[in-house]
Amino acid sequence: MMLVPSSSTFLLILGMRLVTPGLAAHDAQRVLNVPSRFDPAMLAAIKAYPDPVDAFISLRPEAADELAEPRLLRVAGEREPRWLTEGDKMRLRRQGKKFTDITDYEQFYAELAETSTAGKAHLPEISHQRYIKPLFSRVSTSRMRDVLAHMTHYYTRYYGSTEGEQSSQWLHDHIAKIVLESPFHTHISLEFFTHPFPQSSIIARFEPKVKNFSAPLTIIGAHQDSMNYLFPLLPAPGADDDCSGTVSILEAFRVLAESGYTPLNGPVEFHWYAAEEGGLLGSQAIAKYKKESGAIIGAMMEFDMTAFVARNVTESIGFIGTEADEDLTKWALSLAEEYISIPASIYRLPSGAGSDYMSYTQLGYPSAFASEGNPLAGGGFPGDFDPYVHTARDTMDVDDETGEFSLDHMARFTELAIAYVVEQAGWDNKWRLAYAVTDMKARVGTEEKLSLDAGLEGKRFQIIDPTKPKFYAGPMVSHVKPTRVGGTWFPDVPDGNCTSKVVVLYLHGGAFVQGSGRESTCGFAANTLLKSGRIDFVYALQYRLSNWLGTCPFPAALQDALTAYLFLLQKLEILPHNIILCGDSAGGNIAISLLRYISEYGVDLGVASPRCAALFSPCVEPFDFDTKAKTQFSTDFLPSSFIRWGTEVYTAGREDAPTDPYINPSGNPFSLPAPVFVNAGTAEVFYTGIKSWAEEMQQHERNQVTFHEEEDALHDTLLVGHILKFEKSAYRAVVAMENFMQGLGS
Numbered sequence: 001m002m003l004v005p006s007s008s009t010f011l012l013i014l015g016m017r018l019v020t021p022g023l024a025a026h027d028a029q030r031v032l033n034v035p036s037r038f039d040p041a042m043l044a045a046i047k048a049y050p051d052p053v054d055a056f057i058s059l060r061p062e063a064a065d066e067l068a069e070p071r072l073l074r075v076a077g078e079r080e081p082r083w084l085t086e087g088d089k090m091r092l093r094r095q096g097k098k099f100t101d102i103t104d105y106e107q108f109y110a111e112l113a114e115t116s117t118a119g120k121a122h123l124p125e126i127s128h129q130r131y132i133k134p135l136f137s138r139v140s141t142s143r144m145r146d147v148l149a150h151m152t153h154y155y156t157r158y159y160g161s162t163e164g165e166q167s168s169q170w171l172h173d174h175i176a177k178i179v180l181e182s183p184f185h186t187h188i189s190l191e192f193f194t195h196p197f198p199q200s201s202i203i204a205r206f207e208p209k210v211k212n213f214s215a216p217l218t219i220i221g222a223h224q225d226s227m228n229y230l231f232p233l234l235p236a237p238g239a240d241d242d243c244s245g246t247v248s249i250l251e252a253f254r255v256l257a258e259s260g261y262t263p264l265n266g267p268v269e270f271h272w273y274a275a276e277e278g279g280l281l282g283s284q285a286i287a288k289y290k291k292e293s294g295a296i297i298g299a300m301m302e303f304d305m306t307a308f309v310a311r312n313v314t315e316s317i318g319f320i321g322t323e324a325d326e327d328l329t330k331w332a333l334s335l336a337e338e339y340i341s342i343p344a345s346i347y348r349l350p351s352g353a354g355s356d357y358m359s360y361t362q363l364g365y366p367s368a369f370a371s372e373g374n375p376l377a378g379g380g381f382p383g384d385f386d387p388y389v390h391t392a393r394d395t396m397d398v399d400d401e402t403g404e405f406s407l408d409h410m411a412r413f414t415e416l417a418i419a420y421v422v423e424q425a426g427w428d429n430k431w432r433l434a435y436a437v438t439d440m441k442a443r444v445g446t447e448e449k450l451s452l453d454a455g456l457e458g459k460r461f462q463i464i465d466p467t468k469p470k471f472y473a474g475p476m477v478s479h480v481k482p483t484r485v486g487g488t489w490f491p492d493v494p495d496g497n498c499t500s501k502v503v504v505l506y507l508h509g510g511a512f513v514q515g516s517g518r519e520s521t522c523g524f525a526a527n528t529l530l531k532s533g534r535i536d537f538v539y540a541l542q543y544r545l546s547n548w549l550g551t552c553p554f555p556a557a558l559q560d561a562l563t564a565y566l567f568l569l570q571k572l573e574i575l576p577h578n579i580i581l582c583g584d585s586a587g588g589n590i591a592i593s594l595l596r597y598i599s600e601y602g603v604d605l606g607v608a609s610p611r612c613a614a615l616f617s618p619c620v621e622p623f624d625f626d627t628k629a630k631t632q633f634s635t636d637f638l639p640s641s642f643i644r645w646g647t648e649v650y651t652a653g654r655e656d657a658p659t660d661p662y663i664n665p666s667g668n669p670f671s672l673p674a675p676v677f678v679n680a681g682t683a684e685v686f687y688t689g690i691k692s693w694a695e696e697m698q699q700h701e702r703n704q705v706t707f708h709e710e711e712d713a714l715h716d717t718l719l720v721g722h723i724l725k726f727e728k729s730a731y732r733a734v735v736a737m738e739n740f741m742q743g744l745g746s
Contacts, residue, residue: 076352101279122298215266216298223276264426509585511646517542588618681713
């Protein structure tokens, strides 16, 4: 979390839910008193006084001293900065001249010029198309319209006004809602960066899973303030300048946040700057802080004016090369050509006529600038730019002979922003790759070939035979017969008398159609279970998998689980109190069915109950295929196709399968023969169903059920945590299981 010196902070970190209220600073600098409504006296003053400063003082005499305060300004087109006044800013704006107010940074820039060298832009190969392009369909122009409508209803967003402060507060709170609604595993911080004037800048930061301070920071920004250049007391809705840029990157932020975006190569920050119209005051303060804190910035891109499309001109994106990093600008052009459906070009502006990106260029950081077209088309400014910016006519309703305000044009910039962020910082989404792989397997119907050969496991792979037929009663009776199965011992085969050893019978996940009892499938889970030293052995069963041929449907896997359980009891003579039945995902479903079988038939058959059962992400609702309807869909890797495939082949099309309690645990509570530990990740699609089932079982008779939720964890981290980089989540879940076992006593 980045903390700004003397800046009050509102911080939201998902998972931690840490909230510190922020306050805005008011007393460090006097500001012009700007009204919140139009007064006819303003027009009278403008007519009476050609000079805007004289006109302002005629209405606000108390502002005379402030307007006379000296300010060091770097005026566009001039080689050297010069001392002018706060009032001269009004005159420059009236003349249409851009400027940067460097009063508070003169010494800092001078010292930096002697020691600083230009930073090198991060220019990664463009390669994330499969992640980026699907996100474009989530861009919502209706959402963008709603935010624009609210932001432009303020009389002005002038940085020194009450409404300028209110608008930044509203924008901050709106972003906070997006953060709170993003998936649990997405780590986003949000803060005010306060200034001596009322309006605050805003920073939202996506954190990578693993912090690396040598990794570059990616920044994307826009300015949130507005101003009427004719006269600062007049209305300034600022729809295009720069509410359009503000909303374009805001929508990109929303799409990424709701998609569970996590950067891979360094953090990503979205900036909404205050006081650009005051001379880049907000961005200069933030850029200076970044420099002083030693930040490594790989790329900064600003979006300023993204809505206007000039009449009879081809809609396009314009990159401004003036005072921007040449290599980064060319890279951004290539990015637009790869992803955006409209043309893009690089244009020039007079020196100093850019925007907030120049604050980063000044400090040697690589920056780029994207805007709505060619500012010098036809031979002079504004060219293809919106002619109504800085006036009361800069609204969302522009549609005349000059051009139109276009939400669709803004959406192209949102797409560019999404592409920029993901290509610059990557996407740590191995879980999304897992989604694609499992979806592909489901659609192809990939059949896993199992073998009883020792293979690489050697003597650790032990084959076991079915026990006496009488033990396979009730739901076990089927045309599918018990058969020889195998499994792998971890860490090794028990040597000698293991009666008193604590043994886990582990049933792996895989939707009843994938996985094996081998090191490749079960190694991570078994070794994680063994880490604490409380468990002596794990026997990972290689139960029969179902397939489209219909050779091993239910109850094949359940028969195999019973065979393995009775092997531990009868052949190895392990005490029931030392056996832990463990299953994850589909294996958890099988484990629940075995518990039900022991509860219903154990006494008659003389089958003792295990010490306890541990269920990790158990599949308790196998017929709930609609993963896209789940809140956690965007954070998990399970496609509905994979679940449907597994359930359909496991049940072999039985019409009564959804009501069979041995197949569908949900809604079918029973008396447990042993205490049960249930784990679910808050980011997995099955989270709600698993939690509901655990609560359902807790309420049934004298059942002892402990439910543990692992914050931010995906589905079945015990099985695939090492693949998806959720090893710590898997280990924490096992520690919770061991604490549960310890609570059971000896």
